[in-house]
Amino acid sequence: MSEQEIKVPDLGGADEVEIIEIIASEGDTVEAEDPILTLETDKASVELPSPEAGKITKITVKVGDKVKEGDVIGMLDAAGGASGDEAPSDSAPEAEPEPQEQPAAQESKPAPKKKSGGSRTEVVKVPSLDGMENIPVIELNVSEGDTVEQEDALVTVESDKATMEIPAPASGKIGKLLVKEGDTLSEGDDLLEMIIEDDGDSADDEPEAETSSGQASETPEAKAEKPAAESASQPQGATYEPPAPGTKVHAGPAVRKLARELGADLTRVKGSGPKGRITKDDVHGYVKSQLQQAQQGGGVATGSGIPGVKLPDFSQFGEVEREGMSRMMAVTAANMQRSWLNVPHVTQFDDADITEMEDFRKAQKAAGEKRGVKMTPLPFLLKACAAALAELPQFNVSLDMERKEVVRKKYIHIGIAVDTPHGLMVPVIRDVDQKGLWELAAESAELAQKARDKQLKPAEMQGACFTITSLGGIGGTAFTPIVNTPEVAILGVSKASMKPVWDGKEFQPRLMLPLSLSYDHRAVNGADAARFTNLLTQLLGDIRTLLL
Numbered sequence: 001m002s003e004q005e006i007k008v009p010d011l012g013g014a015d016e017v018e019i020i021e022i023i024a025s026e027g028d029t030v031e032a033e034d035p036i037l038t039l040e041t042d043k044a045s046v047e048l049p050s051p052e053a054g055k056i057t058k059i060t061v062k063v064g065d066k067v068k069e070g071d072v073i074g075m076l077d078a079a080g081g082a083s084g085d086e087a088p089s090d091s092a093p094e095a096e097p098e099p100q101e102q103p104a105a106q107e108s109k110p111a112p113k114k115k116s117g118g119s120r121t122e123v124v125k126v127p128s129l130d131g132m133e134n135i136p137v138i139e140l141n142v143s144e145g146d147t148v149e150q151e152d153a154l155v156t157v158e159s160d161k162a163t164m165e166i167p168a169p170a171s172g173k174i175g176k177l178l179v180k181e182g183d184t185l186s187e188g189d190d191l192l193e194m195i196i197e198d199d200g201d202s203a204d205d206e207p208e209a210e211t212s213s214g215q216a217s218e219t220p221e222a223k224a225e226k227p228a229a230e231s232a233s234q235p236q237g238a239t240y241e242p243p244a245p246g247t248k249v250h251a252g253p254a255v256r257k258l259a260r261e262l263g264a265d266l267t268r269v270k271g272s273g274p275k276g277r278i279t280k281d282d283v284h285g286y287v288k289s290q291l292q293q294a295q296q297g298g299g300v301a302t303g304s305g306i307p308g309v310k311l312p313d314f315s316q317f318g319e320v321e322r323e324g325m326s327r328m329m330a331v332t333a334a335n336m337q338r339s340w341l342n343v344p345h346v347t348q349f350d351d352a353d354i355t356e357m358e359d360f361r362k363a364q365k366a367a368g369e370k371r372g373v374k375m376t377p378l379p380f381l382l383k384a385c386a387a388a389l390a391e392l393p394q395f396n397v398s399l400d401m402e403r404k405e406v407v408r409k410k411y412i413h414i415g416i417a418v419d420t421p422h423g424l425m426v427p428v429i430r431d432v433d434q435k436g437l438w439e440l441a442a443e444s445a446e447l448a449q450k451a452r453d454k455q456l457k458p459a460e461m462q463g464a465c466f467t468i469t470s471l472g473g474i475g476g477t478a479f480t481p482i483v484n485t486p487e488v489a490i491l492g493v494s495k496a497s498m499k500p501v502w503d504g505k506e507f508q509p510r511l512m513l514p515l516s517l518s519y520d521h522r523a524v525n526g527a528d529a530a531r532f533t534n535l536l537t538q539l540l541g542d543i544r545t546l547l548l
């Protein structure tokens with residue numbers, strides 16, 4: 001490895017150019033030709049490529065600095081061991097000196113097509129592109145009928161390394177456009193027709209121009225200051241999505257390339273660089289935010305096709321205050337909405353007679369005190385659900401709609417919804433089918449406490465096949481829980497109460513536990529849901545069957 005200076009190459013005549021973006025960072029490993037920074041003149045932006053493969057050890061410039069040929073912008077430890085000391089400034093970044101040079105529109109003096117009175121129609125040709133050929137048009141900066149000043153941008157072309165605007169060779173009015181976005185251009189190609197007024201003879205302009213281009217009767221000054229992007233009007237065949245009307249995009253070639261690769265519309269990206277210039281970070285940030293919105297259902301309903309809820313100004317009805325959502329609340333809200341919008345929910349209700357189960361549970365009080373574990377109804381519910389999932393495995397699946405596959409799980413992990421001061425959390429008890437009631441009681445109590453103390457690890461909240469949400473300790477007779485996707489069913493448990501139950505001869509007071517089984521009707525049919533709750537009521541009605 002040998003250290004060498006990275007110098008600004010020949011800038012094709014430009015004096016000083018501004019650094020608009022630093023692409024590489026100190027410590028980065030680069031290949032020869034990888035861009036290190038982007039320079040920009042009034043008319044062109046160009047990437048300064050690494051002269052060799054190696055490691056950037058120093059960047060000595062910053063965005064906004066002006067540099068000229070030969071200036072050192074940083075140091076490179078060349079991988080190939082090239083003698084850095086000898087690396088002459090000219091030989092360093094050799095890739096793109098040319099685009100810096102402003103396209104010499106004047107070189108390609110257009111031949112008059114038609115001359116008539118005070119104006120003439122000329123065909124503007126593509127000027128010298130410094131040896132480059134077949135450069136794609138990425139933007140038409142003018143439309144037919146626009147009035148332009150000399151040097152105004154007519155079209156923007158972009159090579160792998162540079163973006164250039166081809167300027168108007170003179171002031172005048174745009175006639176027929178002879179290219180469209182996506183076309184490739186080389187020096188000498190016809191670009192467009194321009195109606196150029198002869199000096200001191202403007203009075204004859206309108207009638208004469210009409211004969212040249214057939215559309216010159218508009219007021220010449222009408223559109224002179226139109227933003228370049230506004231007139232991009234030919235989307236067909238374009239490889240680059242034209243900016244939204246009225247939006248001028250300031251971005252270098254590397255950024256435009258990145259945006260195209262990622263499918264980002266630059267007109268919607270807010271630039272954080274000098275003069276609002278869009279940087280690569282801006283594009284990455286924009287794409288990230290779009291993905292997050294899509295994944296979270298857009299907070300309200302973006303992507304679902306359902307209009308969001310418009311809020312009134314609540315202060316017109318009385319005093320209000322606003323408070324930011326906690327992260328957990330925002331995540332829970334997004335999860336709930338995603339499930340609600342994606343899953344066709346049905347809820348099956350049933351009551352389990354837990355009179356005997358409760359007798360048994362209460363009889364365990366002393367044993368529980370000895371063990372330091374409280375036996376609540378939850379371990380019985382866990383055990384019964386594990387047995388039902390084993391018996392009816394269609395509830396122990398997830399749907400992969402993209403691949404049109406059903407994912408069957410050979411394990412039985414069950415989530416328990418825990419109400420905490422900071423929001424709803426769902427820790428997961430693994431292999432419920434293999435654990436005893438005391439073990440389940442201890443583990444569920446421990447996980448619930450951890451949830452309340454915000455001590456749960458991510459792994460303790462993952463992998464559930466099914467969820468139990470019990471409001472029994474609080475109250476209520478029934479509810480319709482939302483399936484915790486990608487699971488396909490959830491059991492809601494309400495408060496047990498004594499009810500008169502007909503035994504064939506008379507009414508008996510029985511402790512009845514209301515069950516509400518919500519399920520994804522794509523995965524499970526109603527008959528299976530009824531079988532599932534039937535089974536639960538049998539298992540809970542006679543807990544000896546849990547042993548079978």
Ligand code: CAO
Binds near residue numbers: 377481513
């Ligand atoms: N019917 C009647 N009483 C019940 C009952 C039921 N279905 N379930 C529990 N109870 C009783 C318990 O036996 C206990 O009474 P005792 O102290 O007299 O024994 C009391 O209610 C409190 O129980 P618990 O809530 O402490 O324990 P649990 O094991 O039943 O529940 C847990 C644990 C974590 C599920 C619960 O604390 C909880 O957080 N529930 C809320 C879940 C929730 O918010 N779900 C909604 C999700 S959707 O928004």
